[in-house]
Amino acid sequence: MKFVVCVKLTPDTEELNEVRPEDVGADDLGVTMVLNPWDEFAVEEALQLQERFEGETVAVTVGGEDATDALKRAVAMGIEETVLLSDPAFEGSDAWGTAHILAEAIKGLGEYGLILTGKQSVDGNSGLVAPGLAVKLGVPFVSQVARVVDLTDSSVTVVRALDEGRQTVRVKLPAVISVSKEINEPRYPNFMGIRKASRMKYPVMAAADLPGLDTGQIGVDAALVKWTDLHKPPARGGTCEFITGETTAALVAALVDKLVADKVV
Amino acid sequence: MSILVYIDHFAGAGKPASWETLGKARELADTLGDSVIGLVIGHQVRPLAAEAITYGADRVLVADDPALATFQAHAYAAALKAAIAEAGPRIILAPATTGARDVAALAAGELGIGLAADCQDLALDGDHNLLAVRPVFSGNIIATEVFAQQPQMATVRGRSFPLPESDPARTGEIKDLVVDLAAVAGWEEVLGFETTQTGEVSVETANIIVSGGRGVKGPEGFEPLRELAQVLGAAVGASRAAVDAGWIPYPAQVGQTGKTVRPDLYVACGISGAIQHLAGMTNSKVIVAINKDKDAPIFNVAQYGIVGDLFEIVPALTRAFRARLGQ
Incomplete structure (x- = not known):
């Protein structure tokens, strides 16, 4: 079975707070870019599924040339094949447009079984590309997968984390699943993996390489939603009032008084 | 025109985020002169429809079917699509609960509707278009998402809006919604559910x-x-x-x-x-x-x-x- 992982190059979480609103949308955000941390769980799960059930692994991304770095990390972890989808026509696509590009590329991969994604990207935060991809491919989607219970030629059984509990659900294949952080512990690439990743060739596909692509669905002109008025969240005003007291009892009594006066308890 | 609101619920109770979203929909609808239409999907969920009216819905569509008794993203999305076809809303809102986010995304994706996910505030521009404010870059930047066309859809985080007051005297219409599940038959089979509710309060809804x-x-x-x-x-x-x-x-x-x-x-x-x-x-x-x-x-x-x-x-x-x- 072919396991396809969709990944994205995003800012390192440590530096997310350094991204300036005016730079969003520019080619260079001025911060370290890495494989989207949520996608590491998807890559790891694809590798574990390959070990459990046998098959091939492919990582796919949409982005500029620098997005190769996300694929490199996936290969260093153990992914075998990659596709970089890169074309000026792709730029500015919304989640549905990106999903259409990915879907057309995945259709070209031959018979695919299970498509895995991270829960969301740490930059866009919408979590919409995965369900969008399922819609474009006309296949089932399960989000927040915490465990893959079983996989057959025709179905996958997973445990999905809902707000009130865990639902075990079986969907027919092919299918798209987005995985949650609970599913595994992503491995660190070993030396062999890093060496393999650095020597690997990373094939690029453009719009012209995707026969089923409808250019009316992609790019900034087709985007149904756009971001405006980007700004930093308002800073918390005021400074911290340190509560002190002769005794612990006096100190906590002073705090309780303040919280009662603030009407938050 | 109307605003359609997806009412998410669990074990017979509407989730607070559903009522908060409904309350905001009522406010937006009053500005627009629109009606608010609720949507309840499940089995034996009519009491929730009546409750939605007390929270501000003018009309509630009920997709009540034994086949919908447990949450299934695709069957529920089919019901949401049917409700959108029935109501013809200009705005569609859902709480950003895990299940409702999936249902909203699947329905919006299939119908080609722009969707702003996990919003923390909603407003209207001068042309009566929805402005959806949401955190991006993991909360480090706030963006306003604008839409290229109608209808316009958003999922709303819990505690973004106050819980509206329930008015038992409010009246409204409850209407059955027939959903054709043939297109998703055999897609998704729920094999079990194990609650993780330990009686402890969840961080997302806690005061x-x-x-x-x-x-x-x-x-x-x-x-x-x-x-x-x-x-x-x-x-x-x-x-x-x-x-x-x-x-x-x-x-x-x-x-x-x-x-x-x-x-x-x-x-x-x-x-x-x-x-x-x-x-x-x-x-x-x-x-x-x-x-x-x-x-x-x-x-x-x-x-x-x-x-x-x-x-x-x-x-x-x-x-x-x-x-x-x-x-």
């Missing part, structure tokens, strides 16, 4: 959160925090450090790779205040920090700080609240 970090030192270190939480009717939260150490399960995690919360009161115990954590909780109304290190960054966002040993302070705080709240 108060008592949260612990590396400073709690181990799983048993959360015990004093749980006792304080119990007295306050609060949820117990945690930093990534505490979750990664295996001291408390992941659903408690607050921050960039966990939940984003905005309670009235956030009590951070033994949490240093790493950027990843702050991104998930700085929207809290009042933050109290208890930490041994007076230079911990958590004090930069806290309104009240106590420099000291949490194992001494937290139990004392529990006793003080218990006395004050007459328990």
Whole structure:
């Protein structure tokens, strides 16, 4: 079975707070870019599924040339094949447009079984590309997968984390699943993996390489939603009032008084 | 015209985020001169339709079918699509609960509707288009999402809007919605459900959160925090450090790779205040920090700080609240 992982190059979480609103949308955000941390769980799960059930692994991304770095990390972890989808026509696509590009590329991969994604990207935060991809491919989607219970030629059984509990659900294949952080512990690439990743060739596909692509669905002109008025969240005003007291009892009594006066308890 | 609101529910009860979203829809609809149409999907869910009317719906569509008794993303999305076809709304809103986010995304994707996910505020521009305010870059930037065409759809985070007052005197129409599930037959089969509700309050819906970090030192270190939480009717939260150490399960995690919360009161115990954590909780109304290190960054966002040993302070705080709240 072919396991396809969709990944994205995003800012390192440590530096997310350094991204300036005016730079969003520019080619260079001025911060370290890495494989989207949520996608590491998807890559790891694809590798574990390959070990459990046998098959091939492919990582796919949409982005500029620098997005190769996300694929490199996936290969260093153990992914075998990659596709970089890169074309000026792709730029500015919304989640549905990106999903259409990915879907057309995945259709070209031959018979695919299970498509895995991270829960969301740490930059866009919408979590919409995965369900969008399922819609474009006309296949089932399960989000927040915490465990893959079983996989057959025709179905996958997973445990999905809902707000009130865990639902075990079986969907027919092919299918798209987005995985949650609970599913595994992503491995660190070993030396062999890093060496393999650095020597690997990373094939690029453009719009012209995707026969089923409808250019009316992609790019900034087709985007149904756009971001405006980007700004930093308002800073918390005021400074911290340190509560002190002769005794612990006096100190906590002073705090309780303040919280009662603030009407938050 | 109308605004359609998806009412998410569990075990026969509407989720607070559903009613909050419905309340905001009522406000937007009054500005637009629109009606508010609720949608309830499930089995034996008519009481929820009546409740939705008390919270501000003018009309409620009910997709009631034994086949819809348990949550299934694709069958529920088919029902939402049917409701959109029936109501012809200009705006569609759903709470940003895990299930409703999937249903909204699948229906919007299939119908080619622009969707703003996980919004924290909604407004209208001068042309009656929806403006959807949402955190991006994991809470480090706020963006307003605008739409190229109607209808316009958004999912709304819990606690973004106040719970509207229920008015039992309100009247409205309840209408059955017939849903054709043939297109998704055999797609998805629910084999089981195991509740993770332990009777504890969830961090996403809590008015108060008592949260612990590396400073709690181990799983048993959360015990004093749980006792304080119990007295306050609060949820117990945690930093990534505490979750990664295996001291408390992941659903408690607050921050960039966990939940984003905005309670009235956030009590951070033994949490240093790493950027990843702050991104998930700085929207809290009042933050109290208890930490041994007076230079911990958590004090930069806290309104009240106590420099000291949490194992001494937290139990004392529990006793003080218990006395004050007459328990």
